[in-house]
Amino acid sequence: MTKDELREYIATRYSGKLTPLDLGRYELLYAADATGFKELARELYEDEQLKFDYLLNLGGIDTKERFEIIYNLGSIEKNHRIDIKLSLPYENAEVDSVQEIWPGANWFEREMWELYGINVRGHNNLKRFLLPDDWNQGHPMRKNWTAPDFIKLPEAGV
Amino acid sequence: MTQLRTEEFTVNMGPHHPSTHGVCRLLLTMDGERVVHIEPYIGYLHRALEKICENRTYPQCIPILDRFEYVTAMSCNYVFALAAERLASIQVPERAEYLRVIMLELNRMASHLLWYGTTALDLGAITPFLYGFRERELILDLFEMTCGQRLTYNYIRIGGVARDIPPQFIPKCREAVKTITEKMSDYEGLLNENPIWMARNKKVGVMSPELAIAYGVSGPPLRASGVKYDIRRNDPYSIYDRFQFNIPTQRNGDCYDRYIQRLQEIKESLKIVSQALDGLPEGDIKAKVPGVFKPPAGEVYARMENSRGELGVYLISDGTNKPLRVKTRGGSYNNLQVLPELGKGLLIADVVAIMASLDIIMPEVDR
Numbered sequence: 001m002t003k004d005e006l007r008e009y010i011a012t013r014y015s016g017k018l019t020p021l022d023l024g025r026y027e028l029l030y031a032a033d034a035t036g037f038k039e040l041a042r043e044l045y046e047d048e049q050l051k052f053d054y055l056l057n058l059g060g061i062d063t064k065e066r067f068e069i070i071y072n073l074g075s076i077e078k079n080h081r082i083d084i085k086l087s088l089p090y091e092n093a094e095v096d097s098v099q100e101i102w103p104g105a106n107w108f109e110r111e112m113w114e115l116y117g118i119n120v121r122g123h124n125n126l127k128r129f130l131l132p133d134d135w136n137q138g139h140p141m142r143k144n145w146t147a148p149d150f151i152k153l154p155e156a157g158v
Numbered sequence: 159m160t161q162l163r164t165e166e167f168t169v170n171m172g173p174h175h176p177s178t179h180g181v182c183r184l185l186l187t188m189d190g191e192r193v194v195h196i197e198p199y200i201g202y203l204h205r206a207l208e209k210i211c212e213n214r215t216y217p218q219c220i221p222i223l224d225r226f227e228y229v230t231a232m233s234c235n236y237v238f239a240l241a242a243e244r245l246a247s248i249q250v251p252e253r254a255e256y257l258r259v260i261m262l263e264l265n266r267m268a269s270h271l272l273w274y275g276t277t278a279l280d281l282g283a284i285t286p287f288l289y290g291f292r293e294r295e296l297i298l299d300l301f302e303m304t305c306g307q308r309l310t311y312n313y314i315r316i317g318g319v320a321r322d323i324p325p326q327f328i329p330k331c332r333e334a335v336k337t338i339t340e341k342m343s344d345y346e347g348l349l350n351e352n353p354i355w356m357a358r359n360k361k362v363g364v365m366s367p368e369l370a371i372a373y374g375v376s377g378p379p380l381r382a383s384g385v386k387y388d389i390r391r392n393d394p395y396s397i398y399d400r401f402q403f404n405i406p407t408q409r410n411g412d413c414y415d416r417y418i419q420r421l422q423e424i425k426e427s428l429k430i431v432s433q434a435l436d437g438l439p440e441g442d443i444k445a446k447v448p449g450v451f452k453p454p455a456g457e458v459y460a461r462m463e464n465s466r467g468e469l470g471v472y473l474i475s476d477g478t479n480k481p482l483r484v485k486t487r488g489g490s491y492n493n494l495q496v497l498p499e500l501g502k503g504l505l506i507a508d509v510v511a512i513m514a515s516l517d518i519i520m521p522e523v524d525r
Contacts, residue, residue, distance in 0.1 A: 026244045026458045055374050057459065057470050059485035070472055070485070072459050076371055076385060079392050083459060104374030107495050130201040130524060141209055 001049070001080050003028065009049060010082070014040075018084065027081050034069075034086040038096040044073065045101050051075045052082070055098075058108035060116035062143045067093045067118055088118065097122040115141035166194055169506070173202050177280040177510045180520030182494070184509070191505050196498040203524040211484040216242055216316060216451045219484065223471075224310035227488055227522040229272060232265040232301075233464045235314035238484075240395060241460035241473040242316045245453035251442040254318035255397045260331070260434045261301070261313065262396075262462075263427040267338065268297040269465035270420045270427075274345060277417070277514040281358050286348055293341055296334040303327055316451060318444030328435060335428055335435075345421060359414035363500040363512035366411060373499070374492040377467025379516055382419040383411035389463040401433045413515035420517075423465075452479050466490050466517050488522030 001009065007028055010018055017040055018030040032040055044052045057072040067088040074081045086095065097120045099105045109120045110129045117139035120126060128135065138145055166189050173181040181202035187195040207226055211219045223234040236258060243250060250258075275290030298308045304323050305313040313320050349355045365375070370383045380387055388405045390398040406422035408415035455477040461470035467489020474483040493516045501509045 026460075029457065053371055056461065056468065057472060057485065057487040059472060059483075059487075061474065061483045061485075063482070070457075072470070072472065076387050081393070102374065103372045104492050104495060107491065128201075130204040132201075140206060147206070147209060147213070 001078060003080070006050075006080050006082070013047075013049075021085065027083050029083045029085065032084050032086055034088055034095055037086055038098060038101070041071075041098050041101050049078075050080075051078050053077070053102075055102035055104050055108075056081075058098075058105055058112070060112040060118055060141065062116065062141065064143050066090060067116060069095060069112070069118070071098075093118040094121055095119070099123065115139055117142065164190075171506075171509070173199075177514060178520075179276065179513070179518055182518065182520050182523070184497075184513075186506065186509070188506070193501050193504055193506060193509060196501045196509065198494060198497060200494070200520070200523050203521050205521075205525065207525045208484050208486060211481060213480065215479045216453070216481065219481065220315060221310070221312045223486070224312055225521065226486055226525060227464070227466070227469065227490075227519060228309055229519055230265045230269045230465050231310050232261045232314060233462060233469050235311060236262060236396075237460055237462050237464075237469050237471050238473070239314050239316045240462065241458050241471045242451070242453060244458045244460060245456055245473060245475050246316075246447075246451070248317050248445050248447065250318055250445055252439045253441040254443045254445075256434050256438045257319050257323065257443065258314055259396055259398070259401075260431055260438075261304075261311075261319075263430045263434070264297050264300060264331075264334075266465045267424050267427045267431075268294045270424050271297075271338075273420060273465075273517050277517075278349065278355075280510055280514040281355070283349070283352075283355070286345065289341070289344060289348065293334075293338050296337060300327065300331055300334060303330065315444065317447035318442070322443050328438075331431070331435060335431055338424070339428055342421070342425060349417070356414065358507075358511050359417060359515070360412060361410075362413045362504065362508050363515060364410065364412045365496065365500055369496065369499060370411070373496040375467070375496055376492065377464065377489045377517075378419045378423060379411075379416055379493055380467070381406065382408045382415040384409050389461055389468060393461065395460075395462055398430075400437070401430045403429050413511050416515040416517075450479055452477065461487075464489055466519060466522065467493055486525060488519075488525075490516075490518045490520070490522040494518050494523055 021029045021031050044050055052073040052075050054074040054076050056074050059070055061068040069086045071084045109123055112118050113120050113126050114129050166187050169186045172178040172183040183199040185197045186193055220235050223238050224231040226234045271290040271294040275287035278286035302308050305311050365383045367383045367385045370380050384407055386407050403426045408419050453475045457474040459472045461468050470487040472485035476482045500512050
């Protein structure tokens with residue numbers, strides 16, 4: 001499917017579920033509702049015309065007002081791509097895990113949980129990942145977390 | 159004889175194990191000599207590159223991303239420049255595109271040659287290491303001649319490249335291409351039919367195409383499983399649509415196929431470099447980019463085919479001179495994630511072979 005055909009197809013089949021965003025400057029970018037995204041993801045995966053079987057990338061975004069999650073999806077067989085964005089409130093941000101659909105999402109979600117503090121429901125292994133095991137200084141990728149120039153070492157006693 | 163009690167035990171492999179290529183710790187649950195479960199522990203090289211990039215201007219991000227995947231730093235330079243150019247709709251001059259392709263393909267060869275040497279070293283063969291590094295040196299000399307650096311280049315900039323190639327570059331480059339083309343038979347002669355190499359690699363770590371796609375595996379491991387997917391063809395960037403080259407694939411998806419795959423990719427890269435040298439036009443090497451680079455608000459995902467798989471950057475601009483978010487995605491990240499699936503039920507020595515064949519590089523995983 002070419003990009004225009006894809007846009008057309010999604011507009012007819014997924015109206016109401018996927019809303020086009022004009023921020024996307026290269027690929028098609030859509031907004032979706034965070035509640036029920038897992039079902040939508042399964043639909044996109046199983047749709048014979050779309051077959052989004054390849055999760056390229058998944059990551060959190062902090063816009064200072066809200067959290068956003070970006071899913072870059074692709075199809076190996078059909079060779080087309082879209083990006084889907086979810087928006088979450090700053091307090092108690094939660095999203096369903098999609099690792100049952102794309103097993104490769106596992107680490108991406110774990111990283112997002114750790115660095116942004118976005119809770120992932122239904123994830124099988126939410127534990128410290130990139131940061132040290134005894135890390136207790138919050139979620140470093142949030143915008144209100146500023147990197148200190150120097151970190152005091154506990155044993156230095158200063 | 160009384161019934162003996164057996165139990166599983168855990169072994170720590172790494173973080174300072176030579177075959178983990180950096181600092182990756184694998185916690186292996188063993189049943190005798192057999193691996194029951196593998197759990198990778200990563201993060202020893204986490205430098206928060208994404209956070210650092212959020213506090214830098216766009217041109218300042220490029221040397222930081224050099225450290226993201228330092229074996230093919232040209233690709234990291236390129237993918238960020240590509241994302242920024244798409245955001246700001248910059249048209250890159252012809253000559254710059256050709257120079258970029260030459261550098262990217264030379265860097266891919268250097269990376270595969272490094273892989274060829276270190277993988278053989280992991281499995282106990284010393285000579286391929288010397289061979290691989292001998293020819294890699296020719297390529298690093300070319301880079302040093304062009305940008306003064308051998309590992310972290312900061313050469314590909316937003317809108318073009320940093321400086322033009324010196325006049326000696328083209329003859330030297332042709333010479334290097336000729337030498338590597340000749341030496342390919344040496345590499346193949348050392349390992350292709352080597353009984354030890356075949357015993358260690360054939361039918362080890364077989365990855366089915368379904369498994370590879372489900373885990374988002376990309377690059378040579380994906381194509382070695384029989385999936386013909388190369389971003390240079392499937393989502394063309396730069397000027398790759400002008401060159402004649404093949405996308406080799408293999409059938410079995412085992413460690414041996416991944417080895418054959420990389421050697422074939424070196425041959426294809428050699429073809430691309432020769433064609434790019436032939437077609438190299440005269441002209442500007444950099445588009446006009448304002449001194450304070452402020453792309454309009456928007457977001458873009460740029461991706462490219464790196465030697466280790468898909469290298470991607472999701473770049474969000476809010477209209478200021480600093481990016482709002484730089485999400486990087488390296489091929490090793492997903493390729494390492496599939497390791498527990500491949501290693502189940504094999505011997506501990508096979509885990510070394512699989513890990514080597516996937517070509518993991520840890521700074522790309524940890525960032």
